[in-house]
Amino acid sequence: MREGYRSGLEASIAKQIKSREGKAAYEVEKIRFVQPAKNRTYTPDFKLKNGLYVETKGRFTVSDRMKHLYIKDSNPNIEIRFVFTNPQAKLYKGAKSTYADWCDKYGFKYAKGEIPEEWFE
Numbered sequence: 001m002r003e004g005y006r007s008g009l010e011a012s013i014a015k016q017i018k019s020r021e022g023k024a025a026y027e028v029e030k031i032r033f034v035q036p037a038k039n040r041t042y043t044p045d046f047k048l049k050n051g052l053y054v055e056t057k058g059r060f061t062v063s064d065r066m067k068h069l070y071i072k073d074s075n076p077n078i079e080i081r082f083v084f085t086n087p088q089a090k091l092y093k094g095a096k097s098t099y100a101d102w103c104d105k106y107g108f109k110y111a112k113g114e115i116p117e118e119w120f121e
Helices: 008-021 062-074 099-106
Strands: 053-057 080-084 110-112
Touching (some): 062 080, 062 099, 080 099, 099 110
Parallel strands (some): 053 080, 080 110
């Protein structure tokens, strides 16, 4: 009994509201809020002698992607590059964009399977 709701509980509550009010206003508004800042740390997988950081990823989750945008924004003087198992993997099931597309969009260099020789220079 989900009928367009995300869970059975939502559907049940909608039914209750409809019986009392005739209609259930479901997800009709967005409420803005500011999430308080958190001081966090990040431990890169590898640091090359030339100062480049290399992060290896099999899966590149949404939380990983957000974290790396925050890191880049907070530390514009460092460079983190990614080595993916498969840079052509989709960002999520059904997505058109890939890990490679995301890197291109946000200015991160990436490679597949191993560190390119030029990254050591």
